[in-house]
Amino acid sequence: MKASTLILGALILVGLAGSAYCYPERAFLDRSGKDFSLKDLSSKKVHLSDFKGKVVLINFFATWCPPCRLEIPELVEIYNQNKKKGLIILGVSLDMEKAPFVLKGFVRDMKIPYPILIGTQEVAERYEVSGIPTTVVINKDGKIHKRFKGLVPTEHLETAIKALL
Numbered sequence: 001m002k003a004s005t006l007i008l009g010a011l012i013l014v015g016l017a018g019s020a021y022c023y024p025e026r027a028f029l030d031r032s033g034k035d036f037s038l039k040d041l042s043s044k045k046v047h048l049s050d051f052k053g054k055v056v057l058i059n060f061f062a063t064w065c066p067p068c069r070l071e072i073p074e075l076v077e078i079y080n081q082n083k084k085k086g087l088i089i090l091g092v093s094l095d096m097e098k099a100p101f102v103l104k105g106f107v108r109d110m111k112i113p114y115p116i117l118i119g120t121q122e123v124a125e126r127y128e129v130s131g132i133p134t135t136v137v138i139n140k141d142g143k144i145h146k147r148f149k150g151l152v153p154t155e156h157l158e159t160a161i162k163a164l165l
Contacts, residue, residue: 033058033138034126038092038117041104046090046117048138055164056088056138057157060119060129062095063106067151068133072110074154078161079114085165089114094124094132139164 033056035049048056059075061068072091079089093103093116100118107116127136130149137146137160146160 033136033142033144036123036126038119038123040115040117041100041107046115048090049142051088051090052142053140054086054088055140055161056090057161058090058092058127058136058138060092060094060124060127060132060134060136062093062132063098063103064095065132069110071133071135071151072112074157075114076110076112078154078157082161082165083114087161087165091116092119092123093117094119094129096120137161137164 033048035047037045037047040046048058057075057078059071061072063069075089075091079087091112091114095103096119103116103118127134133151135146135148135152135157136144137157139145145164148156
């Protein structure tokens, strides 16, 4: 009984640590956002380069991730408030082994209006995603402006994108 309690406690601590946010890592700033080609939920290929000249927020997430689920309604609100100003949000699902219909149901249930792309291990490695959620803000010149790891307070995301729009 004690061993299972200790294991459960350790898992809770790991989960809480994963939900903490950190400020952008300087090593990533001003790097070019690495182009990728991923399929959306309709199997249409989407390239990051399709959005050249726009501010792009890329959110790496998974359907099973509690901090991701908490963050998505905030991203929906930010998107709805800023899409007319040219903000693009791309959700990149790292649920690589789930059937697309499961992801479609998740998108419908969460009322996500922005494009959801089916991520790959290659893209996750290219953006050095070591935990989720991970959010990357790319400026109009295609350079990484901010990078956040973990659950990010809405005001930090809003500040990052408003400076660029």
